[in-house]
Amino acid sequence: MAKVILPQGETLEAAGVSLQELLRERGLTDEVVGALHDGELRDIRDPLPTEGEVRALTLSDPEALEILRHTAAHVLAQAVLRLFPGTKLAIGPAIRDGFYYDFEFPEPISHEDLPKIEEEMQRIVAADYPVERVFLSREEALELYRERGEAYKLELLAEIPDERISFYKQGEFIDLCRGPHLPSTGLVKHFKVLELAGAYWRGDPNNPMLTRIYGTAFPTREALEEYLRWREEARRRDHRTLGQQLDLYSIHNEIGAGLVLWHPKGAKIRRIIEEFWIKEHEREGYQLIYTPHIGKSRLWEISGHLDFYRESMYAPMDIEGQEYFIKPMNCPFHIAIYKTRTRSYRDLPIKYAELGTVYRYERSGVLHGLLRVRGFTQDDAHIICRPDQVEGEILRVLRFALKILRAFGFSEFAAHLSTRPPKFVGAPEAWDLATESLRRALEAEGIPYDVKEGEGAFYGPKIDIDIEDSLRRSWQLTTIQFDFNLPERFDMTYIGQDGKKYRPYMIHRAILGSFERFFGILIEHYGGAFPVWLAPIQAVVLPVTEGQGAYADSVAERLREAGVRAESWSRGGKTLRYLIREAQLQKIPYMLICGPREAEAGMVALRLRTGEDLGPKPLEEIIARVREREASRTPEL
C-alpha cells in the first residue's frame, strides 16, 4: 500500500490502481497533473507504487512544471505536424526555462513561421484533447514509425530495451515518450514559442542538423508574463548593449572578430580591477612577471601545444627563417623563468603571476561579445610547489579566488571538480593527491560543487568556477588546474633536502579568467550601475545655468585633487533636467548640482543615481563619502 497525499493535504492508502483512477473515483479529475514518489516524477496513469509516499501534484507545485512543459513540447510537435506535413520528429524535452522540440522540416522554416505555430498550438490547447498513454509492442512501434519514415524515432526505439513501449497520444498526435504528461492539452494555457535554432541530432556534428524550436510554459499568465519581462530586463542588462550605451568597449568588423577595443571608461574600470588584483596578489605572495607575446615553434613543440592545441593557435610567422607563434597560453614562459636557476626545496612554493595577453583561434560561431573572444588577457598564475605543499596551496588559492570574486559582489558559485580521464599523463598517486586536495579545499570552503567524473584534462584534475550572465548562461571564470605534463616536458626540477632532484607540482590558475570575460560578466552583474569603487566617473557636477559653470568646474577640480573621479558638465548650456537625464543614463553614482544657492554657500546638492535627493552638502562630505564607499567596495551609494 502506498500513502497518497492529495493536494488539499488529505491522505489515503491505496494500491493496485493508478492515481488517475483513484482520483476519478473521488471526482477529483481536473487538478492533479502528476505525482512525486521519493523525489521522482510519476505519471498519474501509472499504477501506484506498492510502498512509500506519493504526493499528488497540481500545476501550482513547482515540481509539476516539468510535466507541463513536456506536454507543451508535444503540443508544439502536434502543431508543427499539422502545419508542415512530412516533418520528422526527433526529441522534445523540458529544460530549465521551458522546452524545445527538434524537427527535420521538409523545407527550412524561419522566425516568421513561429506565430503560425503558436496559433495552431492555441487551437490544440482549446480543443482540450485528453492525453492518453498507450503501450505498443515493439513490432507495432516499429511499424508505426517505419510507415511514417520517422528515422530518428526508429533510432530511439532501437535503444529502448522494453517490449512494451510507452507512447502518449492526444488527438491525431502520437509520440514515443516515457512521460509523464498532463491529463489533457487544455491545461497548457500559458505558453509562448520563443526561438528557432539549429541543433545537431544527438548533439553530434557528424549527424544532420535539425531545427530546434524553443518555447516556454507556465501554470499562470502572471508567471509567463513575469518570465517574458525578465527576458526583456536581461536584454537591457546585456553587456553588449550596455557596453555601447556606456561607451565601455567596442569590437569592429574591420579590425577583426573577437578583438576588443577598450574605450577610456572601460579601460578605467579595467585599470581599477588590475590595480586591485596586483595589490592582492602581491599580498598573497605572488611574484608578478611579464612575458612576450610570441615564441619560437620549438617552445610550443616542447610544451606539446603544437600537438594538442594547434587548431586553436594562430598561424606561425616567419622571422629570419624561424617560425614564431603567437602565444595561446603563458605557461611555457613562466616555466622558462623558473628554469633560469637551480631551485631548492626551500624556494618553494614559487608563484608567478602575470596579466598575460593570449590569442586563440575560436570558431566564428562561438564568439560572443566580451564573453568569448579571440584575444584576451588572462589573470594567470602558476604555483610551483612540493608535494607536501599541495594541499595547503590548493586551499589557499581557492580561498584567495573566492575573496577576489566576492569583492566584486559575486556570491553564488557553481563549482565543478573534474577528475582523471581515461587517457592521462602522470602517476595515478599524484592524481589522487591532487584530486583529493581539490575536493577537500571545496569542502573546507563550503562551496557546492559537482564532480565531472573523467572530465579533467589529460594532464591534471581541476576545479572550475562558473558565474552566470544576465540570461543565466554560465561562463567559466576561475580555474585551478594541476599540470602533470609540462613539468615533465620541460624537465622542471628542484633539489630536495637530500640533495637529489625532484619534480615539482605545478598548478595553473586564473581567478577572473580573462579580463574581457570578467568585465562582460561584471557589466551584467551590476547592470552597468557600477559601485563607487569601480565607477569610471564617480561624480558629475551639474550647473543649473551657465552662470554656475565656473563654480561647477572648480568643484570638479577640487574633487579630482582629492582623488575623486569627477567631471563638470558645464559646456553646452543644457538644462538641468537634460543633464540629470544624461548622468542617469550613464549610471553615474553621484550628481552634484550647483545652482546659485549652492554656489553662494560653497556647497553642492547631492543627487544619487537611485534618484534620491540628499540636498546641499559641503564638498568634504562628498569626498569622505566616496572614500568610504571605495574602501568598503560597497555597492551602496
Added chain:
RNA sequence: GCCGGCGUAGCUCAGCUGGCAGAGCGGCGGUUUCGUAAACCGCAGGUCGGAGGUUCGAAUCCUCUCGCCGGCUCCA
C-alpha cells in the same frame, strides 16, 4: 564550423511586391539662462557591411564574402 535570421547616418530604426535614401536622438550653428530623467529653430551628415551578377533601373532579386544575433558543436 553548422542551422536559421539580421547588417540602411555616430545611435535606435522606417523604407510594401525593383523606380529620386528617410525619421527621431546625437553632432554643429543660433536662440533660450532654465532647480532634479530630453527647451526651441536651423544646418550638416549615407559607397544602404563588402565584391560580383540579373535588370533600362537594385537598399530591395541572385551568388560569394565579412560581421553580428539565437542556438548546436567546441572550449588546454
